[in-house]
Amino acid sequence: MTALKLTNVCKSFGAVKVLKNIDLEVEEGEFVVFVGPSGCGKSTLLRVIAGLEDATEGTVEIDGDIVNQTPPAKRGIAMVFQSYALYPHLTVHDNMALALKQEKQPKDEIAGRVDKASKMLSLDDYLDRRPSELSGGQRQRVAIGRAIVREPKLFLFDEPLSNLDAALRMNTRIEIANLHRSLDASMIYVTHDQTEAMTLASKIVVLRDGMVVQVGSPMELYNNPANQFVAGFLGAPSMNFFPAPVVGGADGMSVGIRPEHLRIASKGGRLKGEVVHVEKLGGDTNVLVDVAGAGRMTLRLFGQHPIDNGATLEMDYDDADSFLFDAAGHRA
Amino acid sequence: MNKARRNPFNVAASHAILLTYTVIALFPVFVILINSFKTRKAIFREPLAFPDADSFSLIGYQTVMKQGDFFQYFQNSMIVTVASLFFVLLFGAMAAFALAEYRFKGNTLMGLYLALGIMIPIRIGTVAILELMVSTGLVNTLWALILVYTAQGLPLAVFILSEFMRQVSDDLKNAGRIDGLSEYTIFFRLVLPLVRPAMATVAVFNMIPIWNDLWFPLILAPAEEVKTLTLGSQVFIGQFVTDWNAVLSALSMAILPVMVLYVIFSRQLIRGITSGAVK
Numbered sequence A: 001m002t003a004l005k006l007t008n009v010c011k012s013f014g015a016v017k018v019l020k021n022i023d024l025e026v027e028e029g030e031f032v033v034f035v036g037p038s039g040c041g042k043s044t045l046l047r048v049i050a051g052l053e054d055a056t057e058g059t060v061e062i063d064g065d066i067v068n069q070t071p072p073a074k075r076g077i078a079m080v081f082q083s084y085a086l087y088p089h090l091t092v093h094d095n096m097a098l099a100l101k102q103e104k105q106p107k108d109e110i111a112g113r114v115d116k117a118s119k120m121l122s123l124d125d126y127l128d129r130r131p132s133e134l135s136g137g138q139r140q141r142v143a144i145g146r147a148i149v150r151e152p153k154l155f156l157f158d159e160p161l162s163n164l165d166a167a168l169r170m171n172t173r174i175e176i177a178n179l180h181r182s183l184d185a186s187m188i189y190v191t192h193d194q195t196e197a198m199t200l201a202s203k204i205v206v207l208r209d210g211m212v213v214q215v216g217s218p219m220e221l222y223n224n225p226a227n228q229f230v231a232g233f234l235g236a237p238s239m240n241f242f243p244a245p246v247v248g249g250a251d252g253m254s255v256g257i258r259p260e261h262l263r264i265a266s267k268g269g270r271l272k273g274e275v276v277h278v279e280k281l282g283g284d285t286n287v288l289v290d291v292a293g294a295g296r297m298t299l300r301l302f303g304q305h306p307i308d309n310g311a312t313l314e315m316d317y318d319d320a321d322s323f324l325f326d327a328a329g330h331r332a
Numbered sequence B: 001m002n003k004a005r006r007n008p009f010n011v012a013a014s015h016a017i018l019l020t021y022t023v024i025a026l027f028p029v030f031v032i033l034i035n036s037f038k039t040r041k042a043i044f045r046e047p048l049a050f051p052d053a054d055s056f057s058l059i060g061y062q063t064v065m066k067q068g069d070f071f072q073y074f075q076n077s078m079i080v081t082v083a084s085l086f087f088v089l090l091f092g093a094m095a096a097f098a099l100a101e102y103r104f105k106g107n108t109l110m111g112l113y114l115a116l117g118i119m120i121p122i123r124i125g126t127v128a129i130l131e132l133m134v135s136t137g138l139v140n141t142l143w144a145l146i147l148v149y150t151a152q153g154l155p156l157a158v159f160i161l162s163e164f165m166r167q168v169s170d171d172l173k174n175a176g177r178i179d180g181l182s183e184y185t186i187f188f189r190l191v192l193p194l195v196r197p198a199m200a201t202v203a204v205f206n207m208i209p210i211w212n213d214l215w216f217p218l219i220l221a222p223a224e225e226v227k228t229l230t231l232g233s234q235v236f237i238g239q240f241v242t243d244w245n246a247v248l249s250a251l252s253m254a255i256l257p258v259m260v261l262y263v264i265f266s267r268q269l270i271r272g273i274t275s276g277a278v279k
């Protein structure tokens, strides 16, 4: 059963085409992550799915029904916003209960669902507080709770963690992963964060300029990117690209190699350059090397290495780990 | 910055400036108040003196009470002001919400059209308005004044409020939509409370001109039973003789309701936007 099916969805604001012919299927229970550069239309796509914007063309199907004409509240979706968007005048409890009251659910049903959600998110102690009396992390948990109580067929998250600090972000990320496991619901999640995308997704959708560039599991995209854009977008530090002729390849082609697949060659490495910067992270070491003809490349080494700026370094890699792209950026 | 603020010299200076301003601003009110309790002679002999046993007199207030139905005037002014403010705020906020929130054809044009009223004084249309009121039979009713003042207040209200409504988080409104709130509930329950300070500003800006207006009451509603306070007080100002006791007493009493309304709104002004909805 498909939880969501988009067919040829287009969206324009006036003359500006923001979404172009998007086809996408989300299976039941899947965790789909949208990634892409800022302004590529991720939020717009999410809003079209939610019904907050009308698609200019194409159909949106949720759970087998075409919902283009259905108002957001009746689509069986719930959305969590980056800015939390809690109702300032309502308590935590009422924030979560509001949608159910609107649906005219019986009182004990509402109480039961709010209770369950607040236990799940450990919000029990805060039920009588107002949003202004909560920390950022607690507010985001309330926002997630507000989504859970509706028991939607499809969860939509628009960068829900980007306002949180690093430690909290990690905790909440794990919480969301647990939530996905225990609720067994379909989720669509927009993020800028590599780690969130790679760790949460069962399927990643890479968008660019309002078009779907590639769809696949995180490892598929990582190991087998369809083009230079996807290759460069996923992975941190990002993939190194350099003209193929540097290593004796054909003219006009370029080679991509991930920083962790580069290694220091004591002698006879195909890439040779001067170290311009070293980032020592403890666990690994990132070395920026200026390679003649290839530009600046990143080399990622595991463990700690005594490398100094200005040193000359020879590097090499296994051809099996490298990717070859043609002039248009497609895999060759 | 904090240090600079705590500097005793700065504190003294800022208080001195504020106090001076307060004195200047309140001085006319003060003069009116003290003189309204004095005899006519005392008013002219020593306008700045407090009323003492000799000069104290309630003659002005007595004249006001005897002359015409002063409480009726009060009531009329109050009804007109409160009703006009209510409609200005209600319709102004609604129009502002529509302009700020919905994309429709002619949105910008509509906004410009509504803002035009800020630049064109409504009095220019007095003749047309009078004709309109005559043919609709609204002359000498409070409705005539309420409608005119509502029209007069709307442009600025729409202009200010739409600016503020654009700043209300889209996510909040969208969260409401997803939770199944109607557009009306979103407007009244989510958006209006967040623009309350702006509403108070609009109310204060509109209240004084309406309360003090003489022009439209004189033209549209001069009948005894719909006279406003300002118009009612005019009977004491003659071309040759002016009953200063009565004028000052009437003015003193006219200040009170405005003060009350102002206090109500200014508390809203100060309270500020409820925080916590959006980081």
Ligand SMILES: Nc1ncnc2c1ncn2[C@@H]1O[C@H](COP(=O)(O)OP(=O)(O)OP(=O)(O)O)[C@@H](O)[C@H]1O
Pocket: A013, A016, A018, A036, A037, A038, A039, A040, A041, A042, A043, A044, A045
């Ligand atoms: N209401 C609107 N009117 C006109 N253009 C809009 C509107 N909303 C979004 N856009 C445009 O659509 C494009 C996509 O916006 P969107 O918010 O979907 O990007 P995004 O991928 O979510 O970016 P980010 O990662 O920064 O959140 C942007 O170029 C934006 O300027």
Ligand SMILES: [Mg+2]
Pocket: A042, A043, A044, A158
């Ligand atoms: Mg976005």
